[in-house]
Structures are given as C-alpha cells and as structure tokens.
Amino acid sequence: MASIIQPRVLKGFRDFLPETEIQRRGITKILEEQFRFFGFVPIDTPILEYTEVLLGKGGGETDKQVYRFEDHGGRDVAMRFDLTVPFARFMAAHVNELYLPFKRYHMAKVFRGENTQRGRYREFMQCDFDIVGTDTTSADFEILTMMHDSFHALGVSGVTIRLSHRGVFNRFLAHRGIAENSADILRTVDKLSKIGAEAVLDMLIEIAGEENARAVLEYIGARGDFSTVLSTMEALAGGEAEDTRRLKELKEAMEQCGISESFVLDPSITRGLDYYTGVVFETFLDELPQIGSVCSGGRYNNLASLYTKQELPGVGASIGLDRLMAALEEIGSAGRDEASVEAMVLYMDDQGVGDFHAFARRLRKAGIRAEVYPESRKLGAQFGFAEKKGAMAAVLLGEDERKSGTVTVKDLAARKNHEGLAPEEAIELVKKLTKKERH
Amino acid sequence: MASIIQPRVLKGFRDFLPETEIQRRGITKILEEQFRFFGFVPIDTPILEYTEVLLGKGGGETDKQVYRFEDHGGRDVAMRFDLTVPFARFMAAHVNELYLPFKRYHMAKVFRGENTQRGRYREFMQCDFDIVGTDTTSADFEILTMMHDSFHALGVSGVTIRLSHRGVFNRFLAHRGIAENSADILRTVDKLSKIGAEAVLDMLIEIAGEENARAVLEYIGARGDFSTVLSTMEALAGGEAEDTRRLKELKEAMEQCGISESFVLDPSITRGLDYYTGVVFETFLDELPQIGSVCSGGRYNNLASLYTKQELPGVGASIGLDRLMAALEEIGSAGRDEASVEAMVLYMDDQGVGDFHAFARRLRKAGIRAEVYPESRKLGAQFGFAEKKGAMAAVLLGEDERKSGTVTVKDLAARKNHEGLAPEEAIELVKKLTKKERH
Numbered sequence: 004m005a006s007i008i009q010p011r012v013l014k015g016f017r018d019f020l021p022e023t024e025i026q027r028r029g030i031t032k033i034l035e036e037q038f039r040f041f042g043f044v045p046i047d048t049p050i051l052e053y054t055e056v057l058l059g060k061g062g063g064e065t066d067k068q069v070y071r072f073e074d075h076g077g078r079d080v081a082m083r084f085d086l087t088v089p090f091a092r093f094m095a096a097h098v099n100e101l102y103l104p105f106k107r108y109h110m111a112k113v114f115r116g117e118n119t120q121r122g123r124y125r126e127f128m129q130c131d132f133d134i135v136g137t138d139t140t141s142a143d144f145e146i147l148t149m150m151h152d153s154f155h156a157l158g159v160s161g162v163t164i165r166l167s168h169r170g171v172f173n174r175f176l177a178h179r180g181i182a183e184n185s186a187d188i189l190r191t192v193d194k195l196s197k198i199g200a201e202a203v204l205d206m207l208i209e210i211a212g213e214e215n216a217r218a219v220l221e222y223i224g225a226r227g228d229f230s231t232v233l234s235t236m237e238a239l240a241g242g243e244a245e246d247t248r249r250l251k252e253l254k255e256a257m258e259q260c261g262i263s264e265s266f267v268l269d270p271s272i273t274r275g276l277d278y279y280t281g282v283v284f285e286t287f288l289d290e291l292p293q294i295g296s297v298c299s300g301g302r303y304n305n306l307a308s309l310y311t312k313q314e315l316p317g318v319g320a321s322i323g324l325d326r327l328m329a330a331l332e333e334i335g336s337a338g339r340d341e342a343s344v345e346a347m348v349l350y351m352d353d354q355g356v357g358d359f360h361a362f363a364r365r366l367r368k369a370g371i372r373a374e375v376y377p378e379s380r381k382l383g384a385q386f387g388f389a390e391k392k393g394a395m396a397a398v399l400l401g402e403d404e405r406k407s408g409t410v411t412v413k414d415l416a417a418r419k420n421h422e423g424l425a426p427e428e429a430i431e432l433v434k435k436l437t438k439k440e441r442h
Numbered sequence: 443m444a445s446i447i448q449p450r451v452l453k454g455f456r457d458f459l460p461e462t463e464i465q466r467r468g469i470t471k472i473l474e475e476q477f478r479f480f481g482f483v484p485i486d487t488p489i490l491e492y493t494e495v496l497l498g499k500g501g502g503e504t505d506k507q508v509y510r511f512e513d514h515g516g517r518d519v520a521m522r523f524d525l526t527v528p529f530a531r532f533m534a535a536h537v538n539e540l541y542l543p544f545k546r547y548h549m550a551k552v553f554r555g556e557n558t559q560r561g562r563y564r565e566f567m568q569c570d571f572d573i574v575g576t577d578t579t580s581a582d583f584e585i586l587t588m589m590h591d592s593f594h595a596l597g598v599s600g601v602t603i604r605l606s607h608r609g610v611f612n613r614f615l616a617h618r619g620i621a622e623n624s625a626d627i628l629r630t631v632d633k634l635s636k637i638g639a640e641a642v643l644d645m646l647i648e649i650a651g652e653e654n655a656r657a658v659l660e661y662i663g664a665r666g667d668f669s670t671v672l673s674t675m676e677a678l679a680g681g682e683a684e685d686t687r688r689l690k691e692l693k694e695a696m697e698q699c700g701i702s703e704s705f706v707l708d709p710s711i712t713r714g715l716d717y718y719t720g721v722v723f724e725t726f727l728d729e730l731p732q733i734g735s736v737c738s739g740g741r742y743n744n745l746a747s748l749y750t751k752q753e754l755p756g757v758g759a760s761i762g763l764d765r766l767m768a769a770l771e772e773i774g775s776a777g778r779d780e781a782s783v784e785a786m787v788l789y790m791d792d793q794g795v796g797d798f799h800a801f802a803r804r805l806r807k808a809g810i811r812a813e814v815y816p817e818s819r820k821l822g823a824q825f826g827f828a829e830k831k832g833a834m835a836a837v838l839l840g841e842d843e844r845k846s847g848t849v850t851v852k853d854l855a856a857r858k859n860h861e862g863l864a865p866e867e868a869i870e871l872v873k874k875l876t877k878k879e880r881h
Contacts, residue, residue, distance in 0.1 A: 007834065009821050010534040010749040012488055019530055020539060021483035021546065028484060040806045041556075042783035042813030044460035045467060049451055049565050050489065050551065051509070051521075054446060070490070072511030074851065075555040080452065082490075093447040093457055102830050112489065113753035116514040126488050134816065141795050142535060142816040146794050147800060153805075158678065164667050212491060243549075252795065259796030260803055310449040356580050356691065356699030361588060364699055367479045367591075374481030377573065377581040392481065 015117065015125030021343065025377055027328060029126070030157065032112050034322070037153045043106040048089040050112070054095060056080040056092050059309055060188060068115040080152070082114040086131040086321070094135060095310030103136030104399065110324070123270035130266060133319025135306055139307050140252040143282045143302060146318050147253070148296055149261050157331065161289030165269040166253075169301065171236050172270070177223055178241040186277060189391045192223055194274035197297070200203065223271040229254050234269040249282065280304040282318065290334045297330060298322045345372040345437035346388035350379055351401040357401050362410070362426070366398070369430050371437055373398075390415055396436040412436070453563030466567070466767060469596065470549050473569060473761070476592045480584065482545040482571055487528040489551070493520040495531050498748055507554040521553040524762070525570040533574060534749030542575030549763070563576060563764060567737065573760025574745055579691040579771065584722045584755050588691070589725060589737055590701050596770065600728030605692075605709040608740065609685035610617060610675050610716045612711070614661055617680040620650045625693070631662055632714035635734070639663070662710040666695050671707040674780070688721065721745040721757065727772045735762045736769060784811040784876035786828035789818055789841040797839050801849070801865070808869050810876055812837075829854055835875040837868065 019027065035045070054071050058081065083089050086109045091148060094105070110130040110311045119124040132149070147164060154162040172189075176182045194331050200220060207216035211272045218239070225235040233254075237247050250268065257263035274283040281302030281349040288297060300320030307315050341438045346366050348359045366373035374392075376385050389397050399411040399420075410429035412421045421432055451457060458466065471871065472486070489670055493510050498519065507625040509521040522528050527550045533544070549569040556562040571588070573581045586603060612629075615621045630645045639659060646655035657678070662672040672693075676686050697700035713722040720741030727736060739759030744752050785805050787798045796815045805812035813831075816825050828836050838850040838859075848870035852859045853875050 007750065008498065008748050009493065009747075010495065010531040011514075012494060012535075013490060014515075015518065016488035016490060018488070018536065019484075020485035020536060021485055024484045024486050026487075031879065040811050042786075042811055044782045045458075045463045046460055047463050049455035049457070049467075051452060051455060051565065053452060055661035056449065059447065066515075070513065072509075074452075074509065075507075076453075092449040096451075097457065097459060102827060104742045106813070114490070124477035126490065137816045139817045140792075141789065141798070142813055143815060144795065144799055148803070163675045189500075221545045227479065254797055261800075297668065307449075310445065324457075347481075350580065354581075356583065357695035359580070360583055360695055361700075364587070364591075367580050372479050372481055374545070375580055375584060377576045377584065378578045388541060421766070 004154070005036040006212075013125070015119040016122070017124065017126070019287065023328075025343075026332070027324070030331065031130070031329060033156050035108070035110070037156050038108045038132060040112055041106070041149050043108045043149075043167060044108045045110055045115070046090075046093065047111060048086075048093055048109070050082055050114075051080050052083060052089065052092070054079040055141055056310075057081045057083060057088055063312055066331075068117055070114050070116060083111075083113050083277075085113050086129050087309065090131065090133065092310055093306040094315055095313075098311070098315070104134055104142065105136055105182065106132075108132040108133045110436035128324040130322040130324050133306075133317050135315050135319075138281070138302070138304070138316040138318075140249055140256065143249065143318050144253055144256045145279060146300070146320055147266070147284065148260060148262060150284075150320060151265050154286070154298075157329060159288060159331070159334070162265055162288050163267055163289060164265055164284055165272050165287065166282060166284035167238075167252075167268065167270050167272040167280050167318065168246050168250055168307075169273065171240050171244075171250070171279055172222070172273055174246065175236070175240040178239070179215055179218055181215050184210050188219060189273050189277075190274050190275050192219065192271065195223065195271050199210040223273070225270050229263070229266070230266045232270065236268075236270055244281055244442060246281070249308050253282070254322065258285055274299065278303050287396070289338045290329050294326065297327045343372075343392045344374045344389075346374075346375060346396045346398055346433050347392070347394040348375045348400065349385045349389075350396040351399065353379065354402070355400055355405060356407055362398060365426065365430060366433060369434060373433075386413070386415065394437075396433045397431065446740065452564070454562070456563065456565070463585055464602070466763070466784075468875070469570070469763065469767060469770065471864040472549070473592055474549070476588065477547045477571060480588045482588075483550055484549045485532065485634045486545045486550060487525075487532055487548070489521055489553075490519050490533070490655035491522060491528065491668075491773065493518040494719060495749075496520045496522060496527055497872070507556055509555060517664045524552050525550060525568050529570065529572065530746040531749055534752075536596065537750070537752060537754070539783075539858040543573055543581065543643055544575055545571075545573045547571040557645055558586075567763040569761040569763050570758060572745075572756050573614075574754050574793075577720070577741070577743070577755040577757075579688055582688065582757050583692055583695045585739065585759055586696075586705070586723065587701060589723075589759060590704050593725070593727075593737075596771070598727060598770070600724050601636070601704055602706055602728060603704055603723055604706045604711050604726065605689075605721060605723035606707065606711040607675075607685050608708050608712065608719050609712040609720055610679050610683075610689070611661070613683065613685065614675070614679040616640040617678070618654055618657055620654050623649050623829075627658060628712050628716075629714050631658065631712050634662065634710050661876065662712070664709050668702070668705070670709045671709065675709055685720070692721070712855055717742050723759070727769055727773065728813075730769050732770055748837050756830050760807050768826075782811075782831045783813050783828075783833050784839060785813075785872050786824070786831070787812060787814045787837040787839065788821065788824045788828075790838065792818065794844060795837055797844055801839060802836060802867060804865065805872060808873060810872055815862050825852070825854065835872045837872065 036334045069084050074080045113129050187210045195203050207219050222239050225232045237243050272285050280303040283301035283309040285296035286298035298320050302318040303314045306317050363373040363375050409425045412429050412432050503523050513519045514845050527605050626649045646658050661678050664671045676682050718740040722740035725734035725737035731785050737759050741757040743755045745756050787802045802812040802814050836852040849863045851871050
C-alpha cells in the first residue's frame, strides 16, 4: 500500500471551513447587494496574466512578492497581486464595449508571497469598487456614501471615514516651495499613525528643513470640525481653489443626505501612493480603531495609462475582506448566518426512506432548509447531529406515523415532542420553530 | 513617455464583462440557494497547493496540464486542476473538526493548461457537491433529487438524469470472467456516445473476444422502463444483489417524491474513472442533448485514501459551470438578471448634486436600484445612458422642481413625463415602472 501524503496546505494559505465560509459569503452578499443598489455591476478577470501586463516594464517593491513562472508555452506569467492593475488592463481592453462613466465592483482572490511572520496571508480576498470616466463631486460623493451605507448594511454603525484631498496637499507643498520633495514627504506623512509625530518630524526635517517640516506637521495636524479644518488647509495652501471647493461641495452633499456625522476632514490622510490626485480617504471602525483602515481609496486622474492613451479619470476604494471579516467577528456584527440546516428529518427505518425525502421536499417548498439524516442510527445520535448543525426542529416519520398519516415534530430547543400532527400542521409548526430565532 | 503595453489576456483565459458576470452570479446564486435548502454548506480551499498533495506521487495524464512551478521558498507548488483532489485533502485534514456525514459544496475556479483548439478554457469554474461519511440509498437519492431540483430552479424543466450502478457492471464482468479487463472495457464503453456502437464493438473484441464483446454491448444497450432495464441488468449480472436492490430503492423513492419521470436507468452510463464504485449518473438537457452531460458523478467508496487511513465513502456530482452557462444562454433560461440599474437620477445642474443623491437614497430605501448620473451633460445623452444600463425610470430634479418641492419622473419605455409629483408619489411611480418588467 502506498504511503500516506500529509494533507498540509502552504504557509500563508488557508482552508475555509463551513462556519467561516458561510460568514465570508454572508459579508460579500451584503456588500454586493449594496453595490447593486447603487448601479454598480460586477466584473471578473483572470487570476493568471502576462507578467508584463501585471508588472509593467519596471520593477517595484511588490515585484518580489509576485508568484511568477513560465507556463507550458514558455510564456512569462504571474498570478494577480491586486485588483487595480487587472482593472486598468480590463478598461483599456474593453472601454469601447462599456458605457462611460463605468461603475464596477470586483471581489476576488489575490496572491502575494509576503512574509507570513507579519500575520499576512499569501492568498487573500479583495473587494474593489470604482467609478471611471468622470471627475466630479457627484462621483466622489457616490463612492463615499456607498462606503457609508455598506458598513451600515453590515451592521457596523460606528464607522468614521476620514478624508482629505491630495490636490490641496500638493498646492500646500508648492506654496512652500517643496513640491519636488513630494514623494518623500508623502511616504513619511503616511507613517504618522505607525511611528508617531516626533519620528515623522525628524524625518521631515531631513527632507525639507526644520521650518518646512513644522509647517507640514501643522498642516497634517489640523483638527476640528469640517469647516475649521478646511479653512486651515486653505490658508496653508494659499487660498481657495477648485480642490477646496470640491471638499466644500462634498460636505454640503453629506449634510443634505444626513450622513455628515460619519465623515471627518483629516489632512493627515494622504495615502502614500503617487497614484492619487484628488480626494483620498480611509475608513475606521469606532470600536476597533487599532486595526487601521478597513476601506481606503481616492481619486486618480488616469487609471490605465500603461495600456492606453485614452485618459480614464476615476475614483474608487478597496476593502480588505479578510481584515474586515476578522473585525466583524471581533465586534460581533453581521455576516453571521442562519443555521446550516433548519429541520432534520430523522432516519427511522429502511422502509421509510422515500417518505422522509418526500416530506423534506415539502418542507423546502415551504422555505425551510431541510435535510434527511442519511442512515440508520440511534435517535439520540441523530438529535445530537441535528443540534450540531443548528437545526431547531426534528421530524419523525416512524412506522406508526406513516400508518396513521401523521407527523411527530420535536422542538429541539424545548426538547418537546408534538405528536399526531397532520402534515400541514407539522409544516406550520416547523416553520414557527425554525424562524423563531431570527426575530 | 513610456510605450503602451498591449492589454491582452492569456490564451484560454477570459475577462468577464458585466453582462456575463451578472449571469454567472445569477446561476451560482440559484444553485447555492438550492444547496443550502438541502443542508449543504460551502467550503473553500487554496488555489495554490503543494504539488505532491495535488498530484500524489504518481504521474497521470492530467499532470502535463497542471500549472506547476517553484515558489519563493523553493517549494514545488501547483494550481488546483479540479475540486475533488483538494476536497479529499480537506477531509483528511479536517475530519475531526466536522460532523459526519458531511455535506459540502464548493464553487471555484480551476486551472488546466489544455489545448485551447478544442474550445476548452484554461481557467474555468467548477461546482462540486458531495455527501461524505455514509453509504446509503438515502444519500444517493439526496444527491439525485438535489440535481433534479437545482436544474428546475434554474428554469430548465426538460432535464434527464441517466443513471446506472458500477457494482452491477462489475458483477456482470466477473460473471463473464472478464473482470481483469475492467479498466480497458470501462474506458471503451465510455466512448460509446462519441464513436458509436460499431467502433466500440471492434475495440471490445480486441480486449475480450467477440462473444464477450457482444454481451457487453447487450448489457450497455439495454433500453426500456426502469424495471425492464433493471431485470436485464440483473439477469446479465447473475441475479439480484445489494447493488440492484439499491437501484430498486432509488426508483421507489423517486416515485414517492414524484420526480421519477426525470430519471432513466441506462447501463451505458459507466463513467470512465476507476474511482466510482456504486451508482453513477450523467445529466442531459432535453433541448440540447448534443452538448453532453452538464452534471455528472457517482458513489465512491474512499475519498481520501491518499491522505488518511480513515475510510470516507461518499457520493457526489460536479457541474461544469461554463458549459452550463453557455447552454442556459442558448435555451434562454434563467440566470438572466435584472437590469444593471432601475432608476437614473439625472444631473440637472451643479447646484443640485446633494438633492440628486438625497433622492437616490430614498429610492434605494424603497428597494430600487438607483444611481445618480455623475456629471453635467445634455439630457438626451443622459436618457440614452439610462436606457443602455436598463433603467426604466429617469428622475428629474431641476431648479423648478427643487423650488416647488416636486419631482418629475420620466417613464423611459413610454417616453412620457409625469410632472409635479410629490416625492412620495414619485417613489411609488418609479417602483411601479421598475417592477413592471419582472412580472
């Protein structure tokens, strides 16, 4: 006999057992419903692409983490490491088949050979949504309001979306004459929450001198209500302009929609990436601020410049579903599904198999998740199995019941039998018992 | 400026544009709802696994098609090529955390570097469902009835599930003294529908001599109603036994559940794989028999022998979702979703942005998929956009409406304006217009 192969998975990869997978699907279902309510539509792209398409011609930091190999045909291929790059390629390839402005979402697995010591997974799920082909307050606002509504739909009421505008920040840097250090400054400012203000100040002094460094800290440190902070930003950036007007309009729309209490204007939000050009934002759960942003994004002025000369401005955000799932688990919100099964039809004897299944069919038609215990076993064991799977009712169709045309239903919570029921009565009772817990 | 990278995808890989992706999600949603009704629960496994785990220690036919490479840590890894092998590994790894009998489904992408000339994809989606840990008529029947109900739920009424039993076939071969040629005979018989009876006969003569070859053809050629065919099988296999009793019990349960007209006992169904030991089945759409089976499977007596010494008998089936999608598209069934969006709130002027969004929120709360056109553009172009996305109503909140607190709704199908509506009236009208098409 051949030796046994150890059934192990790769480091950084996971099996999803039913409980977790049900939770994951519950969350994606809620998000998807919200997105569809806003007129967003789903797309999908291949997991495997040409390496050149995914990595471009340069070689950045992420490149080392990419799963890359030569396929059967000698092609240099790689597994996608995010959903942004494939979306850019997708838009360039299909822009003529789509209607602009185009609103899409994409929930899918991505792969990075990261250091698992840092608690990172190598296979994880992302959820991106964008509006491409327009640059307006309305589009910016739609992304922000959809984020707000999605978290509410997930049962997270305490959510704060901190936003700012990269255009104002760039104007501020230019106003101080340090625009050419923009990339270094952005990278440094982005570390604020991780390393603290003093360490950031030291680094900024290195980059731009003490006076400028203190000014940058003043800018990103501005606090207060929306208008106060906006005034500070305007003053430090050299006055009002298109970018600050955009922020003002966003604030007005938030108020009109009654959702402004969830938004904070926070100039320390800059997002490290060069990519962003307009509004930028991060989302924090009030109960778990320490886990960091669960949904981040911003406006960019050209999505697909690597693949097409057509300009495609857009605004969008990304949710790290694994981190969000862990957070929801911790705060006990949403995504907790229904039981695996609601009613268990017991296996009484070999002669009744057809009857068990026929009755299970009737239960399903009545909207009840019903399964038939598949083999002969002591009733106690079958009750135990039913409870483990979360069933609230057991249905007994023994020889006596079958002869008399009646049904016995056991209320598994109360451990009480209801005997001699007509089939219709039994179905009504099961319905009552199984729906009880949901309300 | 850097040169443009061509936004191409790998041969055998595809982008899913919204229309197709919405259809795909519609189909998986319907299937998933059915599976949950039967008490099946979802799992997921990694796309990337140790090559040894996926391919075992031998080297079969499929091995050449597997995407296999060395990862950053020098591990020999491969992308999954089906969902059966990962499920076997999963069960071996987690059997102690699960309840047996365990019912799971798994819908996910798999990868094979197949010859695309044959119209095959290299990335495609499978849907597997199994009951593991029991060997009974009841479990076999549950898989069969769930297949039946799932296709009905998809809107395919004309479906025929052809089934047989590998145990009876094996007994028949033993009865004729040709059991040792079993593998060759199975492989040959499995080609019947592709190459025809004469070619099969020639090949069988090579394998087992003329007399046996004709007997095999007689066995697999048996036709008629369930009982007639069962009698022929019994006679040729040397009489009644456990295996033929299983078939008889299945037939009885089908009758009790009123679904027997969808099932045909067909001894030519053997499934080429050595793997199966009991009931085997294939599913054909009555309107499109030429596309072959859209859902196949059977009973096996040991799922995970590669990874554990614990015996795990089971029964299950697999749906090729891509082929099924193409078929449903052709026969015009199911999975056709709702419009991308139902109501479009038009962009009248820059001053109204907050009002447009506030009204869209009210529409969504009333259960309507509503989006705000994001930028200033001629009304005609906005109407055209709304229609392209499938909206049935447009909402106009111009300066006049905003001043008077009224709403104008345009019925896009009838091209008729309804002016001066109170907001609540407008919502009711939009509801009416957008739900119309569904009934």
